[in-house]
Amino acid sequence: MLVNIIETHELCYSYTAQKNEIKNLSLQVPKGSVFGFLGSNGSGKTTTIKLLLGLLKSSSGQIEIFKDDIKHHKLKILDRTGSLIESPSLYNHLNALDHLKLVARYKGKAYTNSKLEEFLEIVNLHREKMKKTSAFSMGMKQRLGVAMALIGNPELLILDEPINGLDPVGIIEMRNLIKKLNSQLGVTVFISSHILSEIEKTCTHLGVIRSGEILYQGTLADFKNISQQNIPVEFEISETEKAIALVEKRGFSAKISDTNTLLINFNNKEHISSVIDALRQENLHIYQIINRKDMESLFIELTQQ
Amino acid sequence: MKTVILFWNALLNEILKTKNAYLFVISLAVAFFIPAIYFVHYIIDYERVIPKPGVNPWGKFFFSQFSMTPLLYSLFVIVVTSYLVQMEHKSSALKMIFAMPMPKWALYFSKQVVILCVVFVTYLIFFGLILCSGYLLSAINAEYAFHLYKPDFKLMSKVFLSSFATVFGVIALQYWISFKIKNFLIPLGIGLIMVIIGIIIFRSSRFAPFFLYGYNISNLTAINPANPNTFEWLSSFSVYSLWYFLVIGIVGYFNVSKSAVK
Ligand SMILES: Nc1ncnc2c1ncn2[C@@H]1O[C@H](COP(=O)(O)OP(=O)(O)O)[C@@H](O)[C@H]1O
Ligand SMILES: [Mg+2]
Numbered sequence: 001m002l003v004n005i006i007e008t009h010e011l012c013y014s015y016t017a018q019k020n021e022i023k024n025l026s027l028q029v030p031k032g033s034v035f036g037f038l039g040s041n042g043s044g045k046t047t048t049i050k051l052l053l054g055l056l057k058s059s060s061g062q063i064e065i066f067k068d069d070i071k072h073h074k075l076k077i078l079d080r081t082g083s084l085i086e087s088p089s090l091y092n093h094l095n096a097l098d099h100l101k102l103v104a105r106y107k108g109k110a111y112t113n114s115k116l117e118e119f120l121e122i123v124n125l126h127r128e129k130m131k132k133t134s135a136f137s138m139g140m141k142q143r144l145g146v147a148m149a150l151i152g153n154p155e156l157l158i159l160d161e162p163i164n165g166l167d168p169v170g171i172i173e174m175r176n177l178i179k180k181l182n183s184q185l186g187v188t189v190f191i192s193s194h195i196l197s198e199i200e201k202t203c204t205h206l207g208v209i210r211s212g213e214i215l216y217q218g219t220l221a222d223f224k225n226i227s228q229q230n231i232p233v234e235f236e237i238s239e240t241e242k243a244i245a246l247v248e249k250r251g252f253s254a255k256i257s258d259t260n261t262l263l264i265n266f267n268n269k270e271h272i273s274s275v276i277d278a279l280r281q282e283n284l285h286i287y288q289i290i291n292r293k294d295m296e297s298l299f300i301e302l303t304q305q
Numbered sequence: 306m307k308t309v310i311l312f313w314n315a316l317l318n319e320i321l322k323t324k325n326a327y328l329f330v331i332s333l334a335v336a337f338f339i340p341a342i343y344f345v346h347y348i349i350d351y352e353r354v355i356p357k358p359g360v361n362p363w364g365k366f367f368f369s370q371f372s373m374t375p376l377l378y379s380l381f382v383i384v385v386t387s388y389l390v391q392m393e394h395k396s397s398a399l400k401m402i403f404a405m406p407m408p409k410w411a412l413y414f415s416k417q418v419v420i421l422c423v424v425f426v427t428y429l430i431f432f433g434l435i436l437c438s439g440y441l442l443s444a445i446n447a448e449y450a451f452h453l454y455k456p457d458f459k460l461m462s463k464v465f466l467s468s469f470a471t472v473f474g475v476i477a478l479q480y481w482i483s484f485k486i487k488n489f490l491i492p493l494g495i496g497l498i499m500v501i502i503g504i505i506i507f508r509s510s511r512f513a514p515f516f517l518y519g520y521n522i523s524n525l526t527a528i529n530p531a532n533p534n535t536f537e538w539l540s541s542f543s544v545y546s547l548w549y550f551l552v553i554g555i556v557g558y559f560n561v562s563k564s565a566v567k
Contacts, residue, residue, distance in 0.1 A: 015567065053404040055566040079406035089401035091392060093325045102321060105314040106405035148401075 003031045003067075005156055005188045006052065011061035013051055013212075021047050022212040025061070029190055029205070034182050036199030036220070037192040038299065039209035045192040046086055048209070049160050052190075053083055065156065079107065082154035084162060088145025092134035096125055096144055099133065100151060107152040116151075123147045124173065138165035146177070157181065158190045163198060175202050196299045208299065231266040235279075236288040243284055247275060260287075315407060315415035322392060323419060328385070332423060335381045336430035339373045344438045347449065355448045362449060363439065363456040368528070370435055371464055375522035376504060381427065382472045383479050383496030386420050390483035390492075400566050409562040417480050417554065421473070428469050432461070464528065467543040471520035474549030478517065481557030485564075513542075520546045 006029035013022040022044050029035040039045050050056045052063060054074045063070040065077045090099060100116040120126040123143040133141060142165050149157060159178075163171045179202060181187040193199050199206060199220075206223050208216040216223060237243050240256050247254045247264055252275065257263040266272055272289075279286060343366070347354050356362040393399055393416075402412055439451035475496075483492040496518075503519030506512045513523045520542040527540045539547075 050400070050566065055400055055403055057565060075406045075408065078404060081404075083401075083404050085400050085404065087397065089396050089398040091322060091396045091398065094322070098321060098324070102318050103405070105318050106402065106407050108311070108314060108406070 004028045004064075005031045005066060006035075006190060007064045007067075008052075009062040009064075011048075011051060011063065012059050013047060013056060014059060015047075020212060022051065022058075025209075025212065025214055027207060027214065028217070029188065031188055032182070032186060033205045034178060034189045034191065034203045035205045035207065036203030037190060037207050037209065038194070038196060038199050039192070040194050043194075043209045044212040045194075045209060046160055047212070049083070049085055049158055049190075049192060052158065053078065053081070053085070055085075079152075080154055081156045081158060082149035082152065083158040083160075084145045084149045085158075085160045087164070088141050088148065090133040090136070090141055090144065093132060095130050095132050096120060096136075096147075097129045099144060099148055103148045103151045109152050111151075119147045119150055120144075122150060122177065139167055139170045142166055143170070143174075146174070150181075153185070154187065156188050156190065160192050161194070162191060163193070163195070171198070178202050228269055229267055231269055231272075231291065233264050233266060233272060234288075234290040235262045235264060235286060236260055236290075237262055237279065238285040238287075242282065243279060246278055246282060246284075250275065250278060311407060312411045312415060315411040316418060319415045319419040323389070323423065325392075328388065328423065331381070331384065331388075332427045333430070335377060336427050336434060338377060339370050340431065340434035340438045342373075343370050343435075344442070347442050348445075351446065351448070356450050360450075361454040361457075362451055363454055366439055366451070367435055367456065367461055368464075371468070372525055374431075374468065375525065376500065378424075378428070378468070378472065379475065379500045379503070379518065379521050380497065382424055382475055383493060383500065385423055386476055386479040387483045387489060387492045387496070389416060389420055389423075390480060391489045394487045394489075403566045410558060413484075413558045413561055414554070417476065420476055420480065424472060424476070425469060428465060432465055463538050464525070466538065467524050467540045468521060470539055470543035471524045471546045474517045474520065474546040474553065477550045477553040477557060481553060481560070484557070484561050514545060517546065517549055 006027055008025055008027045011022055011025040011027075012020060014020045025044075025048060027048075037045055037048070047056065051058050052065065052070070054070050054077075066080060068077055070077060094102075097113065097116060097120070100111075100119055104111045104116060117126050117129060120129050123146050125140060125143055125147065128136070128140065133144065136144065142162065146159065146162060149159065162178075163174050166174060175198075178189055178191065182189050191199070191202065203220055206216065206218065206220050207214055216226075234257065235243070237260060240260060240262050243262055244254050244256065247262070252264050252266065252271070254262055254264040264275060266275075276286065276289070347366075354362075356365075393402070403409065405412075436456065439449075439456075442449040443451040443453075479492060479496050482495060486492055499518040503516055504522060506516055507519040507522045507526065513519055524540045524542040527537075527542065
């Protein structure tokens with residue numbers, strides 16, 4: 001049976017009386033998953049994470065992590081959880097190793113310096129262990145923040161937009177790190193992002209949030225399937241009038257979207273090549289085919305109001 | 306036992322965070338300020354300050370320097386408190402710290418203890434510098450006569466400890482304010498204004514017992530120069546300050562622990 005590491009029921013939160021930032025949010029994050037929490041800026045990702053960590057108190061609803069209610073077992077839950085919320089919390093006058101010492105002590109772990117350096121090695125910062133964080137680049141700070149979250153080998157890792165400020169190499173490293181932690185150490189990872197392609201590359205599960213409401217929740221594979229049930233494809237083609245007749249005869253809906261451009265709706269991507277064959281048989285020229293529907297556009301469709 | 310370890314860990318972390326050059330320089334500067342001025346004063350005005358034969362020079366040397374402390378040390382306490390709390394705001398560290406498996410009381414009070422320690426150590430250095438500069442003056446010119454007499458350590462310790470005790474209440478209040486207000490200048494400004502008011506009203510026997518920020522200076526007025534040994538280990542002002550510390554500490558803690566980390 002699949003156990004949920006995080007489970008929220010009808011969670012509500014508002015910063016001010018006027019607005020509800022989180023509305024009846026019910027999340028299920030299965031054990032062993034990499035859960036991508038996807039939403040545009042201001043959709044409520046950070047707020048949700050702060051609720052999960054007990055930094056904010058929900059106005060109603062329930063949060064269970066490791067099957068324990070956060071209201072009564074907060075410290076026990078936090079003991080098994082590592083987190084990075086928004087930008088990492090770093091003291092300018094302290095070096096990288098100092099920061100790991102701080103977290104280790106807060107977590108009650110008596111680690112030696114060489115043990116702490118192992119955490120820096122994971123994020124490729126061991127050469128900068130004595131450097132003050134004021135001299136760190138954005139990407140280095142972000143990586144140190146992740147190293148801090150890894151102290152104490154948490155079973156649950158909550159990362160709020162961890163690839164923010166990382167360069168392309170850093171992004172790939174982060175992706176590999178998340179995959180490694182998940183597959184080799186069995187860490188459940190809850191990761192928020194506003195970039196679908198990123199979630200798609202790392203996550204097994206997906207939750208889409210808009211204005212504090214969950215719009216979709218499930219496996220990434222299911223999400224991909226949904227996105228493939230309605231596929232508008234643009235054909236740039238000679239003789240659009242003739243083409244329209246041909247396509248409609250085969251039972252597809254089509255319309256001219258531009259000069260020389262035909263928009264055909266498919267419900268199965270297998271049908272695309274049969275339409276191409278038919279057009280080619282009539283010697284129509286196809287200059288360009290653009291798949292207008294991918295996950296990105298489904299996400300945009302979901303998240304735009 | 307577990308509680309002690311938790312608090313000890315939180316305390317060690319707060320000590321690590323004070324590994325800060327500014328704090329170090331400010332503390333030393335404050336500790337050196339008055340003894341340095343007095344040292345120069347004794348060198349320059351030596352004819353006037355050389356004691357009459359048979360008079361212990363320590364009493365005057367010590368009390369006149371201590372009477373200079375209220376403004377400087379009250380401001381120092383406020384700056385240190387604001388600065389150490391501001392460190393957390395500036396690093397947006399509260400969201401990290403409060404998501405650690407550490408009870409909030411340990412987080413809240415450990416920093417307060419460290420602030421008290423910083424102030425205590427600064428007072429202690431000041432105290433030590435007075436002694437050192439006295440002996441140094443005598444080494445330069447035996448007429449200062451510091452080497453001929455023993456300082457009255459008991460009385461000095463009374464003044465020292467009661468002065469230290471009078472800043473407890475201010476620390477608890479400034480600490481709470483700094484925690485709630487993320488802007489560095491506002492708690493500092495509030496503290497500055499309060500200290501000035503304290504220095505104005507400390508002579509009023511009606512208001513002085515209630516006004517926290519004036520305790521440090523009021524405390525010194527409780528010393529009777531004619532008969533200094535009647536001075537208590539803790540003056541009434543130090544006791545008020547410790548009560549304030551207890552009450553504001555607890556109220557502040559409950560307020561901070563109930564409020565959200567936004
Ligand atoms: N401290 C705060 N006070 C008031 N409103 C806030 C605060 N933080 C965030 N919000 C509001 O809550 C909503 C969600 O914000 P947030 O959770 O930070 O979004 P995300 O992390 O998805 O970008 C936004 O409308 C934002 O304006
Ligand atoms: Mg955010």
